[in-house]
Amino acid sequence: MKFGVVVFPGTWSDDDFHYVISEVLRQPVKLVWHRDRDLSGIDCVILPGGFAYGDYLRAGAVAARSPVMEELTEFAARGGLVLGSCNGFQILCEARLLPGALMRNECLHNRCQSVHLVTERTDTPFTSGLRAGQVLTMPISHGEGKYVADPDTLARLVARRQVVFRYATADGEVAEAANPNGSMDSIAGVVNEGGTVLGMMPHPERAAEMAMGSTDGLSLLSSLLGTLVEDGGFVRR
């Protein structure tokens, strides 16, 4: 599986993703500059964390209108896999590739800490290697990660099982005390209707080797290796 990691001015997790994919997963990966429109040969596009375009106007707003995103929209429409983490999730929402929006943390603090996530879905390419209800531990680092959507959108997300991760306690219980940013319904990650575009505030690339304290993030990327996308769907190998 070939990965592309998109680099905007102000992106900072690009090298981390590149390292994890090339050195830990041992998969081919290339960096894609935001002005490039060529995603040919890439199976999975990563939108990493950072402050693309300084997050001017709104987090991810300017990045969502850059040239690579036009191509990425077509790539996603063809069933291509897209993973946006942190700023990448904000960009995917701003680009309307995912529903909802991310706004200032309710506590007003930047949250840089380890969190627990409960896995709500295992039938996506990103979570096929996980168990239902599995609790993952990985870091968050953001000031604008409160997921919001209007009531109808939220109801539709839940009905269509588009919520993939929720903030939870170490035991996997979804509780307000375990919600670090005030996200509605404790939402930490959502997919599009086809399950092929995932946005999440936590950083899987920062939980990819034992030296980082957790390898739970790696299990998302390794799930992808067992996945073959065909005709907009996917099968487990």
Next chain:
Amino acid sequence: MITVRVLVRLKPGILDVQGAAVKRALGGLGFADLEDLRIGKVVDLAIDANGEEHARARVDEMCRKLLANPILEDYTIEVVGDLAAPRSGR
């Protein structure tokens, strides 16, 4: 040249945590009569448009495409002035 001012505000139902923090700070300065405070953004634009209505339509398109996020924000467009120099006729 027509100058236009866009005001972008969080929608009424959306919690404005920055506004709440500033309101608390003003309360701490003794402004006990302050009942509500919400923070928005001002975007001033100068646009080469063919009249006010044209300017308004162009800026509305800009708001829909980038300046405001309809999930979170409302916006208002105000034409501030027409800076066009009198045509010289040359």
